Amino acid sequence: MSTDSGGNRALLESTLAAAKDEGRAALVGYLPAGFPTVDGGISACTALLEGGCDVVEVGLPHSDPVLDGPVIQTADDVALRGGVRIADVLRTVREAHAATGKPVLVMTYWNPVDRYGAERFAAGLAAAGGAGCILPDLPVEESEGWRKAAEEHGLATVFVVAPSSRDERLAKITEAGSGFVYAASVMGVTGTRESVGGRAQDLVARTRSVGELPVCVGLGVSTAEQAAEVAGFADGVIVGSAFVKLLLSAGEDLEGGLAGVRALAGELAEGVRRTG
Template sequence: MSGNRQLLTDTLAKTAGENRAALIAYLPAGFPTVDGGITAMTTILESGADIFEVGLPHSDPVLDGPIVQTADDIALRGGLRIKDVLRTVRAVYAATGKPILIMSYWNPIQRYGIERFTTELAAAGGAGCILSDLPVQESTEWRARADALGLATVFVVAPSSTNDRLAEITTAGSGFVYASALMGVTGSERSVGAAASTLVRRVKATTDLPVCVGIGISTPAQATEVAAFADGVIVGTALVKALLDAPDEQTGLTAVRHLTTALADAVRAR
């Protein structure tokens, strides 16, 4: 079975045709439980998100802030395995028909096996993978396998990237480019506008791929700001926090439903 990279491409083309940014949401798999995570992700997509990033929790999440680290720890202590992450992708895609990517550090995938991981991700209906720490120059084997199975390979670029480096990364990637709005970990509270706008402009000079902005976006106002210049707005930590802060699962689902609806309205308000 081929993966759903084309569905991802078509979804981003559709939102561009509607003159708006796509809303891309993130939660780690297995949080608060595997089944609870599937329900939360499905709820978020049904509340207006266009694309979902399923996090593959890692024991050393160096790019994640304390809120996502807490959720990862809950998932790992619950016994989460890669098979559960893939089951999450399969279930959320089956329930919504929307593009589902896995966001992961490279080490767990390498240990699992590139051929095995890509085959199972494609079979689950996944659209691809965001590889936050895989250097482009070491990605040849992964990209060949992903391309053969119809999976997108999304790389992350940062404001510190040189123009030559941006061109190298965007040439190798597919699906979209993940532009980090800030230097730092997820969940930062600083303003994202100026640095992100400059980075998006620099990236667009090197590629026709959509450029989606994440890290540091947590409010509808920030989403509106970023949607003015980006092809997609990525929100994760705020959704994780809404579930963490809730006293029970049902309250958490209500909280993420309301937040997602507000964010979906925000990306349409540009």
Template structure:
């Protein structure tokens, strides 16, 4: 019922966490964003997050803000995101990669929740990550995601109360996105100590799969998080690699990050 869940469960069967990589659509061009996502998948990412550039990215750090601002300045439109998703899913079909779209909720509302969901499903997308949407306000998304068989990934954080944790976990399909620190996105030199607590809290609330994001930038951090989470999400470091070295650099970094997940176990943490 969930392509994302199937991918994560396959990773578990291999004795490791899943590698999840984020890249913004349309940066530095539409074709280069496609090429970078394909390179990401072919060098070890199990799940690809395609971000939709947004004019007010309140949760994004400076690197991703700069990338999405550039994409918008070059004329990127939301409709182009479906072309990116389709191209990536078709090119990585042999790998079994799941492709999610990460977006603030306003672009979905402006297109129409049903229309957006239909077009995403037709493009081969697995679902949506919605950082600024809470389950209380997601009734249209529940209906559309069920109608089109899409995963819905909600976020939890160190500040999430037990009651809201339970509500969010129950509403999620695919994986629960655990934010490992408070604040905007961006690569850090150390993994926040709250990450493991958020994962434990989500599991206590019934989450079958929890992936950790925000701040992961190198193989050592991937290994650390992969010892207790079901997936490790990397964004800013990949966008920086794309900015500085193009799609080939994204592929190289993905291969390095994947090395951090080789047969990771709790005992190795």
């Protein structure tokens, strides 16, 4: 895959459109870079995509991940203690994309990007073949500088909405964003749940009513059954903590963890393809 022609926002958009044309939701996986090691994280992201994910989000580990639950916090801590750097995050994007040809996003809190430099980060992400950036804590009102840099480098800017978001807020977010809208299925932090919650369906409907972007649902999906449920009303199903948990439970058995990740991706891919 060429990575010298700018970002891959168009690849992300075409991937989501192709899933829709197939009459299904897209499957989006998440794993933090540098976990359990930088090389192990690259292998894990590649395994997600090879196993059945259409898109992968590479997390940029943060010392204070306020929106993440204990599973992802633990993985972030492992990565940070291992010395992961932004260069390693970009390498993860580059190698996972090059190995599969599929769209790869970075999910990050705003502070690391701001400190690194928005233009510098956008240029580096585009050069790595990245498709865009999910910024859960960047207010739309303060995002113009980032969005300009992202647009110049062919990157999508994905914002997060929650059940508490009012309709006028949803309209502002969907107008400013690109690629897709990340709909948090429940209030609270990331983590697997017994039920994804009925509020997610209402949030998707409200978000669609005020904009044209696809809406992908995350926070809580961990089984094929839950994936099928969410796929019935959303354009994409996002799964993170379930994959991280598999790698954590595998301990030093990286190959076993990768096999588990690949198998779960396959099960979830079957789930998003169920109809009725």
